[in-house]
């Protein structure tokens with residue numbers, strides 16, 4: 001910001017987003033299904049990005065400044081990242097322990113390959129963002145599933161089951177915090193309890209914190225590595241500006257290693273195996289983290305209103321649907337287990353409602369009766385999505 005653009009101006013801009021315009025874009029979200037379908041699946045937002053990012057990218061293009069660049073972008077991207085982690089999350093990161101990556105999922109795959117052997121156990125908490133499952137499966141590691149459990153008004157970690165599922169050949173715990181798809185931002189007590197277990201079993205923690213900036217009031221993001229030096233030294237944190245600032249098409253990400261030992265296998269790779277973001281990704285992240293906060297604040301208030309709309313809609317129209325309001329993210333995890341539908345909910349809403357949600361089946365066994373709804377869109381589009389879902393149910 002957006003000099004001159006207030007929260008109200010930005011909300012008006014978000015309100016003005018239309019499906020006709022989005023259907024003309026190259027976004028996979030809007031291209032995968034036909035023009036008659038409203039998409040609410042992949043985790044992209046429909047809002048225009050911050051002016052700060054548009055200016056930064058426009059400037060690079062205008063100046064023909066598109067050659068090789070220092071990695072990460074110099075001056076400043078690594079330092080801006082480190083200061084942001086300190087200011088927003090009270091997390092002191094040693095700049096020497098930060099490694100640029102292309103994207104966060106690359107970091108998930110690489111961490112598993114670097115820090116475990118085929119057949120060794122990797123703990124994940126289903127339902128889970130599908131690339132976690134793919135990372136374990138494709139690397140030939142053994143999936144140790146510790147599903148989150150519904151407890152009152154939130155999903156929780158099943159600590160008893162976790163402690164008994166870990167054996168001597170379990171190496172990694174893949175944490176997703178905030179958690180996609182449930183939207184949990186785990187609190188200090190839970191994370192410390194998890195910390196005790198990972199220390200006791202000598203596990204490495206790979207913590208995907210890409211949704212860290214999308215936490216609603218009343219909750220906070222606690223980087224796992226910030227909880228204690230003992231936990232930091234066994235943690236690889238993966239994060240990026242792309243999710244919160246809606247720039248997934250301009251990838252660049254960071255891994256933060258808590259110890260030399262965690263970093264060493266990455267250093268041992270031939271230098272170009274992993275690669276890094278390009279100048280547009282780095283330039284966008286720099287602009288986002290330097291000048292994008294007012295835009296992000298406006299997005300968060302808009303998302304909080306949308307979350308409320310979704311919660312109220314389901315409470316009034318589908319009271320049987322289990323929906324726990326997310327602490328973070330713009331994703332609503334809807335469970336139709338207690339609702340009679342003629343088929344899988346993803347299929348049902350696509351065929352009868354012309355709404356494309358994410359199928360819960362992709363998120364592991366607890367997702368069988370679920371769908372994930374992305375509500376990061378304009379209120380008019382969200383209302384139409386909800387209306388179509390309601391009509392599908394009524395017909």
Ligand SMILES: Cc1ncc(COP(=O)(O)O)c(C=O)c1O
Pocket residue numbers: 043102103104105106129176180208210211240242243248251253
């Ligand atoms: C938890 C989580 N991690 C990673 C990603 C993707 O990150 P990247 O595009 O940097 O690979 C997403 C995207 O939705 C996500 O939800």
